[in-house]
Amino acid sequence: MDPYSFRRALRERRLAGAGFLDRDGTVSTALPIFYDCLNCPSYCCTYPRIPVTKRDILRLAKHFEMDEDEATAAFTKKGWTSRERVMQHQSDEIFGSACRFLDLETRLCTVHTVRPSVCRGHPDGPNCGYYTFLMAERRDQDDPDFNARAYNVPGEFPKLEAGDP
Numbered sequence: 544m545d546p547y548s549f550r551r552a553l554r555e556r557r558l559a560g561a562g563f564l565d566r567d568g569t570v571s572t573a574l575p576i577f578y579d580c581l582n583c584p585s586y587c588c589t590y591p592r593i594p595v596t597k598r599d600i601l602r603l604a605k606h607f608e609m610d611e612d613e614a615t616a617a618f619t620k621k622g623w624t625s626r627e628r629v630m631q632h633q634s635d636e637i638f639g640s641a642c643r644f645l646d647l648e649t650r651l652c653t654v655h656t657v658r659p660s661v662c663r664g665h666p667d668g669p670n671c672g673y674y675t676f677l678m679a680e681r682r683d684q685d686d687p688d689f690n691a692r693a694y695n696v697p698g699e700f701p702k703l704e705a706g707d708p
């Protein structure tokens with residue numbers, strides 16, 4: 544099964560079960576969300592700056608049965624400030640570079656249950672700007688599988704904040 548068929552199958556299964564249980568056992572309509580991550584090449588997983596906290600690193604370390612230092616070295620790199628750690632990247636055919644934990648075939652996160660808090664919170668609202676753009680381009684170009692590229696500037700990292708050494 545090709546990656547998009549796989550993702551569509553997941554999406555259809557999810558839509559079939561849309562809604563949530565109220566306390567009285569009735570099924571309510573889910574609140575409106577205007578994006579669908581299973582219909583997207585996971586642009587947000589390609590941001591150059593995906594910051595991870597100490598707690599995120601400890602959760603990943605436990606998952607991979609490592610200690611904190613090992614996980615820090617294996618999964619993160621220096622970030623935009625002197626103390627920040629961000630996710631390491633891998634080469635990606637679509638966007639040039641992507642989080643080391645993104646499955647480049649399925650475009651799904653391989654550490655979904657233990658992903659960093661910043662990933663859990665994104666996009667923090669009912670809309671995702673990239674998804675809106677993607678849908679407009681797929682419609683305009685009459686191509687349901689079109690992936691709108693965005694350019695992550697190579698070598699733009701790190702930019703230290705004012706006051707950092």
Ligand code: SF4
Nearest residue numbers: 580583585587671674
């Ligand atoms: S949050 Fe937006 S960019 Fe990220 S996977 Fe979902 S739709 Fe795509």
Ligand code: SF4
Nearest residue numbers: 588642644645652662
């Ligand atoms: S940890 Fe998972 S959700 Fe977070 S950026 Fe990486 S692939 Fe995406």
